[in-house]
Amino acid sequence: MKKLILLAACSVLLTAAPALAHGPHEHGAARLDVAVEGNLVEISLESPLANALPFEHAPRDAAQRQAVQNMAATLHKAENIFVFPAAAQCRIKKVKLESEALPEALLGANTTAQPEKTQTSQQNASTAPAVEPKPHADHDEDTGHDEHGGHADLDASFTFECAQPEALHGVDVRLFSAWPALHELRVQIVSPTGQHAAELNEQAHTLKW
Structure with a gap:
């Protein structure tokens, strides 16, 4: 039932923001x-x-x-990429990686990653300012091209379960340190506080809801 609720919430969010959901292939930027x-x-x-x-x-x-x-190994250790408040006791339940350009065997598709591991990192370990949800303006320009002339994407999904959801009020996204070529994350959020948009970068990479 919770899965159905989550899928319905995401569908509503993407319907409300079609430009973001189907945005251009733009190097240096990604959607979350x-x-x-x-x-x-x-x-x-x-x-x-x-x-x-x-x-x-x-x-x-x-x-x-x-x-x-x-x-792939970095993304499967998603608890190091998405760091929730320690008090929320969140653990990664599932990671799935897909790309039309990459062999599934190298991505470890449909792998369940360390289901019993609980995050121990404090969210305040990062000094970056929190980013509050805000109205979103999409970008149309493509800032880079592959030297071989083709474009390919990576689609990744992550499921976390939190033992103390009352302490779940944000997440520190540390993808920028793992991917130096990434400079902007355009975020859509569905949470108990409603539907929001935000943008993250190397200096401001913590979401609050």
Whole structure:
């Protein structure tokens, strides 16, 4: 039932913001959808591969295959990328990675990542200011092109379960340190406080709701 509620909430959010949901392939920028319902947090990430890798095509040699595996390993440790308040006792339940350009075997698709591991990092470990939800303005320009002329995306989904949801009031998104080529995250949030939009960057990467 909670899954159905979360999916319905995300559908409403994306209907309300079609420009963001179907935005252009823009290097340096990515889209993040966050749905909070009860003790569950569903996060969806859509990003050009160029933000995570130095290429946007199927790996052509051992070094490129290793780069894909390293990227996937980082995302499967999602508790280090999305850091919730320690008091909320959130743990990662599921990670799924997909890309039309990358072999599924290298992404570890449909892998359940460390379901019993509870976050111990404090949200205030980061000194970045919190970003409050705000009206969103989409961008149309494409800021980069793959040297081989193609474009490919990475789609990632993350499911967290929090033992103390009353302490769940935000998340520190540490994807910028993992992906130096990423400069902007355009965020849509569905939470108990309503539907909101926000933008994150290297200096301001903490969401509040």
